[in-house]
Amino acid sequence: MLYYEKSGDSYKNDASHDYFFVTKEGRSNPQLEWDNSILAIKDRRKVGQLKKEFQCAFPARYELIIKKNPKLKESRDCPEFNEWKNEIGAKEIYLVYASSYVSNPASMFGHSFLRFSRGGKKRSDSLLDYSVGFMALTNPDDNAIMYSVKGIVGGYIGHFDIKPFYMQVGLYQNAEDRDLWEYKLPLSTQEVDLVIKHMWEVSRNTGFPYYFFDENCSYYVIKLIEAVNKNWNITNKRSYIFAHPIETLKWVKKRKGLLERQHFESINKVLRRRISQMSKDEKKDFKKAKSNLEVLKKIKSIAVLDALIDYWKFENYDKKTILTKKEHALMDTTFSMRAQSRNRLKDEKTILKERGQDPQFFHDPNKLTLGLSQTSGESVELEGTYALGYHGLIDNPRGHDDFSYIDYFSFSFKLKKSFKIKRVKLIEINSHAPFYWELPKLSWRFNSYYDNEKIVLRKKNSVLEGGLGLTLFISERSFQYSFVNIQNRIHSRGVRLLPEFRTGLKLVFNNFIINPEYSLIELNSKERHSAKSDFAYYWNENNGVIGYLKNTVGDSQQFEFGMKYRIYL
Structure with missing residues (x-):
């Protein structure tokens, strides 16, 4: 749980902050850190960045220590942690893979993060779940060369970033034209609970160096799972120089297996399919109605209106809701006109039928x-x-x-x-x-x-x-x-x-x-x-x-x- 790595006869640790340890010397001495953690529990010492008692600052570590030293167990009230944990309410964990971004081949390696599912089975339920990804804190003043160099040599610090899942959907599926693939991880209820506790520890106390090609977004979300279950041991057995997100997905599949799969296509992919099935006149109307309010008001075709809705969803996300007055009028009118008709396309099921290549078979x-x-x-x-x-x-x-x-x-x-x-x-x-x-x-x-x-x-x-x-x-x-x-x-x-x-x-x-x-x-x-x-x-x-x-x-x-x-x- 402390991400030690053996280096010869000693240990090293790449955690960015000393808050992650009870003592500074514990960064390179696991036994000393263990002993001082036990003392911190006994002394009710305030530790971590938030200066809380040990079981409130490091609840996953506390659980591990109590298993080996049950006499140390004492009831403590941790209101901040309990409120945070209850808000997340995780019952299952999904590994989410965002496919490549059209027009940006560098994104072909994909991006991966975790979704903490509350157990809902509908897509609308999952939108209200929380997600966590490992993101590099870059410097906006860095030019392209400096950005590349720092990313390659670990010049940026990455942190675990927790946010509502609908924000990830808005970014990847809607704004960046990327499909989302979700795979349920084979974790027990106890393991899910321990992951959430460990998530509190790392997100509140430290970060780690971010390397574009190796120790990146996908590497650390897998390390997060490995930290609570040593039997996973996936990243230490990899056979490739680079740890691309699509590769870590396959590592999990090979070592532990993936359970149920869900696939959600990007808005733009569905939009392109809608356009391909339009008549010539409908295509002309769509092209004109994107920028001409008078033409839009004359549209009768449900196919054109549905395509325009997808178009404006993408534009709104892509421009971070900063639309011009004219664009707002076009978008609002489109939604209003479509709401007035309850008709559905006869081939809507065909348009929305799942397509795509499952990345776990890459x-x-x-x-x-x-x-x-x-x-x-x-x-x-x-x-x-x-x-x-x-x-x-x-x-x-x-x-x-x-x-x-x-x-x-x-x-x-x-x-x-x-x-x-x-x-x-x-x-x-x-x-x-x-x-x-x-x-x-x-x-x-x-x-x-x-x-x-x-x-x-x-x-x-x-x-x-x-x-x-x-x-x-x-x-x-x-x-x-x-x-x-x-x-x-x-x-x-x-x-x-x-x-x-x-x-x-x-x-x-x-x-x-x-x-x-x-x-x-x-x-x-x-x-x-x-x-x-x-x-x-x-x-x-x-x-x-x-x-x-x-x-x-x-x-x-x-x-x-x-x-x-x-x-x-």
Whole structure:
């Protein structure tokens, strides 16, 4: 419960405040802290930041000590703690996972927190529950570089943040276009009670260093459970360098199991589905009625009004209720007009039917790809790629929402007569935000890598590439995309800026993917065309086969094909 970590023959503790301990020396000496805790109980000493008697400041620790020393038990009135505990009223605990945020691929790792359920079975009941997350206290004056550096090296302190669950729904499901997935944790009534008591201890007395890639939001909500039940022991047995929220969800599933699951789609996802099922005239009315009060007052279609309600819910949350006078009038009129009609859409159940990929089935982050390839005029060679993460266009689609893609820290090699590094990738990001004329949103991409293949410039070069484009979904999981990019290629003789046009399809059929793509680059007033098609099939979460065909036409023509096996580690 005090988050000690063994360091050689001694102990260390990353708690940010000494209030968390009865004595300062107890930070590095568990036995001394235990002995002084017993003395504090006997002496009725005031401890902790709130300066309360031990059982009121540290109720979970007190319960643990009393189990081993029952003679120390005395009745004490702790009004502040009891009022707080009764207000939370937890009977069950759910692990909540917020999926990625459309247009922000960095959020693909997700976010996780806990919901303290009072036992209600309806969605309206859960909105009144409390939730707890581990959040970094950042400095608003830090620029993007300082923010990134501090986040990586633990320069921010994180604290457990308790708030009503409806506020989390408003932020993630409504304002940030993220689905919420809830999983009931297999905890007994006594364990739930002990978690709440321990929550009081940490939330009132300390914080911990926050690391974006490791000891982050998901790591500490799991540590909170581990603190009251040593048999969980999940974070100490992880096998990955990074502790992404989606990975901790799978750790819990693997080690302890997850009970009942609930899924709640984002407002924007439902809104996009409503628009896709409208007639052409309804789509025109929706687009105009968003900004024209006179057009809005003439709307008769229930489908348009329902879509406008979802639209204004999102706008209101996204803008933190700070709407203009005109926007308020449009929103209020929309709700008033819809309230006057009791009719419901015939296909409302179809629109609201649960969709989405359960993140607990997402593949493991690290991946190794090995296989054979052949380039025209050359013999067969062995090639492979190892990546620390995370998810690209032809990775296993199960458990992924299809909007955001991010791959990082990988290197590709080939082996024929000698070993050769083909490419070292720092990061590749693809954001495929669905584009609707009624809800226009651009897609974007960024890529940074070292190119040793000498195909484009005939020399080794480092590449920074970025672009904007459009993504049109042609089904729930398949889409067409087009980008206009600029490649900045840095080599020994200088820098080259190359314009590029890229277009392609991603077609998903259960666990089978086809990804044909065409690109055009202008180089030295000449055009270089490249057409390729990747395809992949996965027979379970962590194993699959990948094939590709590629034809490049420029100063010369080059055809390449290959077949590889991919395993996620």
